[in-house]
Amino acid sequence: MSKVMTIREMCDAFDVTPRTLRFYEAKELLFPIREGQRRLFTKRDRARLKLILQGKRFGFSLEDIRQLLDLYDMGDQQFTQLNRTYELAQERLADMISQRDELTGAIEDLRQQLKWGEERLAELKRHAAE
Amino acid sequence: MSKVMTIREMCDAFDVTPRTLRFYEAKELLFPIREGQRRLFTKRDRARLKLILQGKRFGFSLEDIRQLLDLYDMGDQQFTQLNRTYELAQERLADMISQRDELTGAIEDLRQQLKWGEERLAELKRHAAE
């Protein structure tokens, strides 16, 4: 069924802008077929884009993603390749967790401040009522 | 005891670079005394810097922070002022929480992937052993 997709179809399917897809192509993350000037995105491009978006969600940089994607393309050295990916992913996971911890701390601190602010606001109101 | 501090003392005390302090001055977040060319940071500057760093931790932009700081300086309209700060803080808190939720989701997803990766790695090892 699905053979190739136009840029617009891709945009709709993945909720990205055309600019983004061209940008990814320029960065060598995608390799759509060029029929004349038009781009045609294959199943492979779709698979890659899916991985790209996932990678972004995990906080990988596009450069990191490109390298990982390239590893998959080379296809051989399966062990080395998967291992590398695994390592990177672990690093990312650690980063994300520490980020979340920091965020959690900041959230708690900000909550404290808000509580303090509420008290002060209450004071001011009482004051104004007199 | 502590009256004014030099730029270096400030850097050491707050763990920032001179460039940062000058940058904050340029952005009108700090107003050190100028003795000739030298900057001398007062107690007020220290209080402001403390708030700045806290604000950054909460994800406020420097511009937001500047405005809030200015409100405090004007000093009157205490209610309006505190209220504004309170509102902004609430927005930030909401943002931070949703960010954390997204992060938590991504962490879980990445954990899944890692688990999957481990299985595949185990397979490859078994394969290599034969």
Next chain:
DNA sequence: CGTTCCGTTTACGTCAACGTCAACTTTCCT
């Protein structure tokens, strides 16, 4: 007196991931 250190100013550079705009060409629809 020389050197070294701390300080200053101005201005430009950096990084990521695109957005925006202009000026074209190509394709589709009527």
Next chain:
DNA sequence: AGGAAAGTTGACGTTGACGTAAACGGAACG
């Protein structure tokens, strides 16, 4: 044929929070 719609390229802009470099001034030390 004519005009909109969709596509293209290339160049430059954006955002935030500084970093870096150049070129200079004054003072403290030995």
